[in-house]
Amino acid sequence: MSIILDKVNYVYSEKTAYEIQALKNINLKINDGEFIGIIGHTGSGKSTLIQHLNGLVKASSGGIYYNGQDIYDDDYELKELRGKVGLVFQYPEHQLFETTVFADVCFGPRNRGFSRKDAELKAFTALRSVRLAEDYWYRSPFELSGGQKRRAAIAGVLAMEPEVLVLDEPTAGLDPKGRDEILDLVAKLHRERQMTVILVSHSMEDVAKYVQRLIVMNHGSVLYDGTPVEVFAHYRELEEVGLAAPQVTYLMHELRKRGIPANGVATTLEEAKQSILQAFSQKHAMSQIREL
Amino acid sequence: MLRDITIGQYYPADSVIHKLDPRTKLMATMIYILSLFIFRSLAGFAAVTLGLFLVILLSKVPIGYMVKGLKAIVVILLITVVFNLFLTPGETLVSFWKLRITEEGLKNAVFMTVRLIYLILGSSVLTLTTTPNQLTDGLEKSLKPLNKIHVPVHEISMMMSIALRFIPILIEETDKIMKAQLARGADFESGNLVKKAKAMVPLLVPLFISAFRRANDLALAMEARCYHGGEGRTKMKPLKYKGADGIAYLLIAVYFAVVILLRRFL
Amino acid sequence: MNFIEARKLVHEYIRRDEDDNVESILTALDEVNLDVKEGEFVAVLGHNGSGKSTLAKHLNVLLKPSGGTLWVNGKDTEDADNLWDIRQSTGMVFQNPDNQIIASVVEEDVAFGPENIGVPTTEIWKRVEKGLKSVGMIQYREHSPNRLSGGQKQRVAIAGVMAMEPKCIVLDEPTAMLDPNGRREVLEAVGQLNKEKGVTVILITHYMEEVIRADRVYVMDNGKVVMQGTPRAIFSQVDTLKSYRLDVPQITLLAYELRNAGVPVPEGILTRQELVEALCRLY
Numbered sequence: 001m002s003i004i005l006d007k008v009n010y011v012y013s014e015k016t017a018y019e020i021q022a023l024k025n026i027n028l029k030i031n032d033g034e035f036i037g038i039i040g041h042t043g044s045g046k047s048t049l050i051q052h053l054n055g056l057v058k059a060s061s062g063g064i065y066y067n068g069q070d071i072y073d074d075d076y077e078l079k080e081l082r083g084k085v086g087l088v089f090q091y092p093e094h095q096l097f098e099t100t101v102f103a104d105v106c107f108g109p110r111n112r113g114f115s116r117k118d119a120e121l122k123a124f125t126a127l128r129s130v131r132l133a134e135d136y137w138y139r140s141p142f143e144l145s146g147g148q149k150r151r152a153a154i155a156g157v158l159a160m161e162p163e164v165l166v167l168d169e170p171t172a173g174l175d176p177k178g179r180d181e182i183l184d185l186v187a188k189l190h191r192e193r194q195m196t197v198i199l200v201s202h203s204m205e206d207v208a209k210y211v212q213r214l215i216v217m218n219h220g221s222v223l224y225d226g227t228p229v230e231v232f233a234h235y236r237e238l239e240e241v242g243l244a245a246p247q248v249t250y251l252m253h254e255l256r257k258r259g260i261p262a263n264g265v266a267t268t269l270e271e272a273k274q275s276i277l278q279a280f281s282q283k284h285a286m287s288q289i290r291e292l
Numbered sequence: 293m294l295r296d297i298t299i300g301q302y303y304p305a306d307s308v309i310h311k312l313d314p315r316t317k318l319m320a321t322m323i324y325i326l327s328l329f330i331f332r333s334l335a336g337f338a339a340v341t342l343g344l345f346l347v348i349l350l351s352k353v354p355i356g357y358m359v360k361g362l363k364a365i366v367v368i369l370l371i372t373v374v375f376n377l378f379l380t381p382g383e384t385l386v387s388f389w390k391l392r393i394t395e396e397g398l399k400n401a402v403f404m405t406v407r408l409i410y411l412i413l414g415s416s417v418l419t420l421t422t423t424p425n426q427l428t429d430g431l432e433k434s435l436k437p438l439n440k441i442h443v444p445v446h447e448i449s450m451m452m453s454i455a456l457r458f459i460p461i462l463i464e465e466t467d468k469i470m471k472a473q474l475a476r477g478a479d480f481e482s483g484n485l486v487k488k489a490k491a492m493v494p495l496l497v498p499l500f501i502s503a504f505r506r507a508n509d510l511a512l513a514m515e516a517r518c519y520h521g522g523e524g525r526t527k528m529k530p531l532k533y534k535g536a537d538g539i540a541y542l543l544i545a546v547y548f549a550v551v552i553l554l555r556r557f558l
Numbered sequence: 559m560n561f562i563e564a565r566k567l568v569h570e571y572i573r574r575d576e577d578d579n580v581e582s583i584l585t586a587l588d589e590v591n592l593d594v595k596e597g598e599f600v601a602v603l604g605h606n607g608s609g610k611s612t613l614a615k616h617l618n619v620l621l622k623p624s625g626g627t628l629w630v631n632g633k634d635t636e637d638a639d640n641l642w643d644i645r646q647s648t649g650m651v652f653q654n655p656d657n658q659i660i661a662s663v664v665e666e667d668v669a670f671g672p673e674n675i676g677v678p679t680t681e682i683w684k685r686v687e688k689g690l691k692s693v694g695m696i697q698y699r700e701h702s703p704n705r706l707s708g709g710q711k712q713r714v715a716i717a718g719v720m721a722m723e724p725k726c727i728v729l730d731e732p733t734a735m736l737d738p739n740g741r742r743e744v745l746e747a748v749g750q751l752n753k754e755k756g757v758t759v760i761l762i763t764h765y766m767e768e769v770i771r772a773d774r775v776y777v778m779d780n781g782k783v784v785m786q787g788t789p790r791a792i793f794s795q796v797d798t799l800k801s802y803r804l805d806v807p808q809i810t811l812l813a814y815e816l817r818n819a820g821v822p823v824p825e826g827i828l829t830r831q832e833l834v835e836a837l838c839r840l841y
Binding site for chain 1: 605606607707708734735737738739740764766803804805807808809811812815816819821830833834837838840841
């Protein structure tokens with residue numbers, strides 16, 4: 001089970017004055033159960049990339065294979081694929097439209113051809129799993145707060161029971177607590193359901209904390225692809241393209257420069273803390289030995 | 293397809309026509325449209341053609357670019373030709389099956405086609421050489437006398453310029469909403485008319501809500517920047533007639549006189 | 559007198575049913591006191607729904623107090639005669655960059671404010687140029703706003719406010735919809751206006767990193783001002799901030815956790831450099 005992108009190119013407004021190559025020769029294999037982060041600044045092609053995964057945008061050349069099947073085959077059901085690769089867009093306001101949250105969440109499964117009863121069952125499960133309090137289920141989606149709308153939108157995609165969940169900047173505009181809640185929710189879905197999760201984000205700190213694999217996009221190409229530790233080791237190169245490593249990564253490098261043996265590859269707060277504490281306790285132990 | 297329509301698009305260039313006051317151009321366009329319905333003879337046709345092509349030449353907009361704009365009205369042109377050709381009573385020229393072409397029909401078809409083509413070409417000269425803002429400014433100032441009969445001229449022109457600014461934003465937004473719903477398995481294409489209309493609900497509801505929200509935000513932003521209607525308002529780019537506009541008005545008058553005289557005497 | 563003085567400012571959103579009976583009352587501002595001196599950079603922090611945007615709208619008289627008083631630039635906002643004076647002296651930048659740009663050409667949008675207050679044409683041109691230069695957008699003056707990035711659009715919006723020559727700018731979550739680069743652009747522009755032109759800045763946000771450069775910080779929760787002080791004083795109270803659904807910058811949090819684990823770094827570390835220095839001293 002995997003998604004394979006083979007030499008994917010995408011050109012906007014082909015053969016006009018506004019021609020832009022949004023994706024250049026993308027080769028990726030997304031394995032089952034991975035938690036992937038995609039970073040890159042605006043216009044780096046990350047949004048275009050994820051819209052290829054469920055066939056919303058068709059590559060100008062190259063192929064995409066979902067579980068070994070060519071999604072550009074004439075008899076491939078793209079509608080089916082969109083149920084399997086669930087894509088949650090940045091602004092929930094772009095998808096919420098029904099009179100109640102519950103009815104809105106039913107929209108996806110109904111489109112996939114489930115009976116009303118089955119769709120309601122799936123909506124029920126989805127709303128439970130995004131932990132939206134039941135009080136809100138039968139209210140208008142437009143009365144919800146930003147964080148609640150985001151949950152409703154994620155539930156609307158989860159209700160289709162996708163195998164892969166793709167989220168485009170799900171925390172934009174949320175306050176710190178709201179941001180943590182949504183990211184924890186996504187991490188939990190990944191952990192408990194072994195779902196493949198792809199998270200598009202601007203925040204280095206967030207991706208470092210949550211994902212197992214990080215893909216850095218720049219000018220339509222994949223610049224780096226690896227674990228956060230591997231990718232952030234290139235912190236100087238990242239800066240050259242207008243990105244940055246998490247704050248703690250810089251801190252660790254500076255500490256090493258000043259002679260404190262801190263772990264240079266720490267990318268999360270917890271790693272940094274452990275490494276600094278270790279450096280201090282080693283020093284402490286050494287001085288105790290010397291005193292003896 | 294949408295890209296082929298050049299009517300209403302601005303073509304940046306440094307020409308005499310571009311520099312004219314929008315009011316001059318509005319007036320000229322009106323006179324020109326009027327003249328299209330006045331000429332009847334070949335001589336009149338020649339005068340109009342001369343006028344039109346002289347202006348196009350002066351505007352420095354490539355003729356090919358303007359002709360491309362005609363693609364959008366090919367269907368209308370064909371219908372006009374067919375109707376005029378076959379449905380005008382008069383002396384039969386050719387007839388086959390149940391249809392017959394009359395001399396008057398042929399003449400009408402030719403003249404109507406020419407009129408339509410010239411109408412589109414002429415008005416696209418106006419839009420191609422005038423930015424939408426200049427155009428609304430020109431309209432506001434030309435229509436100012438209507439204020440006396442309580443037509444809210446300033447408000448109308450403000451609404452027009454805001455609409456012009458938000459059309460591209462709303463088009464982009466429609467695309468995003470469409471994608472968000474497609475991702476949830478929405479289907480905008482298959483089914484009969486009723487089904488298709490129903491499928492538009494998930495698209496239209498978020499679009500309208502967003503548009504209202506934008507309108508509300510914009511109203512606040514305008515108020516915060518001290519907007520309080522047209523009263524006491526100054527302009528960064530006030531419209532002022534220059535020498536060239538005087539000459540242009542003179543030429544317009546001469547042109548109009550010639551077309552009227554030609555109708556009368558030739 | 560301070561440039562802005564709020565005393566027991568209250569704002570209630572009252573919802574009525576069809577028969578005009580009061581259905582519910584939401585107290586968005588609950589006896590808020592706020593003092594801002596001319597030239598200060600004040601940040602207002604708070605989670606979504608804490609009342610901070612309602613406060614911002616009062617400063618520009620887009621809303622009027624339900625109770626208490628608010629004085630801006632020595633003028634009572636309650637008095638309708640002061641409306642245009644206050645709006646001119648205290649400009650406002652909103653969250654969504656698209657929904658506050660009115661014209662289809664950058665320079666014409668910047669001119670919108672001065673046009674409304676009846677500035678003569680030649681003076682408008684000068685102000686537009688000055689405004690665009692102050693945010694580094696002069697080379698885009700003839701562009702369409704639609705082709706600009708989010709950060710550039712917000713800078714145009716700031717230029718539009720600057721062209722009215724205000725004493726104070728209120729920015730209501732100006733970076734919430736921007737990417738990190740856009741955020742940096744906008745904050746740098748705002749910081750510069752404050753430092754070089756002495757413009758009073760009131761920045762409303764929930765991004766902790768943006769608050770570091772402020773002179774003073776107000777924290778709002780549930781319509782009330784619950785904390786106030788320098789960024790350092792505020793950020794040394796990590797647990798209190800968390801109870802208000804807020805956070806501290808990653809470096810501050812790391813310093814805090816190291817302290818809890820027994821490394822005696824000082825309280826209220828704000829920048830990476832400070833933490834490096836503190837750790838080197840201790841090592």
